[in-house]
Amino acid sequence: MSTVIAEAPLDVLADFPAIPAGWAYLDTAATSQKPQAVVDAITRGYGETYATVHRGVYQRSADMTLAYEAARRRVAGFIGAATPDEIVFVRGATEAINLVAECWAAQQLKPGDRIMLSMLEHHSNIVPWQMAAEKSGAAIDVCPLTSDGRIDLDALESLLTERHKLVALAHVSNVLGSVLDASRASELAHRVGAKILIDGCQAVPRLAVDVAAIGCDFYVFSAHKLYGPTGIGVLWGRGDLLSRMPPYQGGGSMIDKVSFERTTYAPPPGRFEAGTPHIVGALGLHAAIDYVEGIGLDRIHVHEAALVRDARERLGALNSVRLLGPEDSAGIVSFVVEGVHPHDVATILDEGQVAIRAGHHCAQPLMAALGVEATARASFGVYNGAADVEALVKGIERVTRIFG
Known part of the structure; x- marks a missing residue:
């Protein structure tokens, strides 16, 4: 090399x-600088082509909607998602993890269940699970590290039990730079019937990620680590899991039909994208992916x-x-x-x-x-x-x- x-x-x-x-x-591990291509995409989005998405019947709104959904398809292809409908746009990885903690963990966990984290996790991959555990009565376990600062997967294998319902691990440590064997971690989690979430913030700017090959259930990352803008990130989830999860927030865009008697919700990903989205952020993320894949x-x-x-x-x-x-x-x-x-x-x-x-x-x-x-x-x-x-x-x- x-x-x-x-x-x-x-x-x-x-x-x-x-x-x-x-x-x-x-x-760069805190936030990456932005290439001119991303700056230009954001400038065009706010300048020449700006309009809202999903609502307007006029041409510019329709064009911006196409561009916004093209960004979703670009992200899906970038990480190997089966379909763009598995891509939820959020404010960042922190919101993505909180969404899963609230909409999956809080619904699924019960007293006696356990969550497995590791010693090197970012606070954003600790605190939401603590909050979910407090609500559900579940408990948290912590996987130790090897002597050189990797998540010890041999220890993980010995620690996991059928009481563990969720494993949440960083793909690349934001402190030590150690890389997780995410495929093995996923296999170990699934062996005991647990779901696994991978925090990919430090991985996607430098490693090719294929969620199908990894075999995880959720994968999250933030655009601003990937040479894209702040304020937008990605939650990827298996379609069958997303379809069973309730909404994270209520408001416009995430609904099917609203009445004072009853509201029904849109299917994923719209169900999890209440309100006007960060439209231009998605365009900037698209440009950032084009940039890194161009290199x-x-x-x-x-x-x-x-x-x-x-x-x-x-x-x-x-x-x-x-x-x-x-x-x-x-x-x-x-x-x-x-x-x-x-x-x-x-x-x-x-x-x-x-x-x-x-x-x-x-x-x-x-x-x-x-x-x-x-x-x-x-x-x-x-x-x-x-x-x-x-x-x-x-x-x-x-x-x-x-x-x-």
Whole structure:
């Protein structure tokens, strides 16, 4: 793989108008910068072609409805969904998980049932299940990690019982970059009769995802991690599950017929999309998928893997730096500088035009398991290159000099 990178590194920085020369943006795991193609799609959507969807009989509304539903088909093809009707547009992965927690888990769980999470989950894949458990009387179990920071699937196999009704796991850790064998996790969940939800926020920007091949029941992600706009995300669910779930919210668009005596609901996905949707957000997501697939997810993964290897090798050579997570982490390098708070690390790096994330990364249980309050995290995207790794390493060397 390193040979491929040496011969053909990605050279797309010029596509990203918000990244000025000399600025090393290494916070893609928090949110990605947007290529000009996405900016243009959003500008056209609000400028030349804007109208509402699903309601108007005039031509522009009909055209925008076609474009909106074309985005749904594009997403379905992107993740291997059987039909576009399995794609629900939401505000982001957080809302998608809450939707499943409220409309599936709260309906299905009962006292004595159990939910299985892992130690590395984002708060958005913990708190909604806690709320569902409190409502239903179910309990939560936590799968441990391997020594290098992966979800321990051997432990998962031994921990799962027929009392477990739901398993919810991250495809790629937002802190450690460790990649889940999602297919095996799905098989283990189904072996005991549980459903499984996969949080794909950090996976879809860099790994080819096929929900049919994975075999999961729900898959969620946010557009803004995928070089698309904020405020829109995706819930994919198996059609038979979505069809049995009640609505998440009431209002326009999600209905079949309303009277004061009784209301009937539209079939999925409309049932879960109450109100006027984020129309232009869907267009931006469509453009973002076109962009990453135009480059090729395999190329993106190889490119980012090479940057991770370089960063880990060079940071690991510094005596005061402790690296976290596996050697083959996907696009993310988390670390601590001994004796220096990660916020101080990030502040000093920012003085040198290097932007990283510092904190608990919405994963406080993982921080506790790692024995730290916070970490520094550098995360890569298609626009990063060797110069960004160089700037990061020089910045950390400066940190060590300042703090002795």
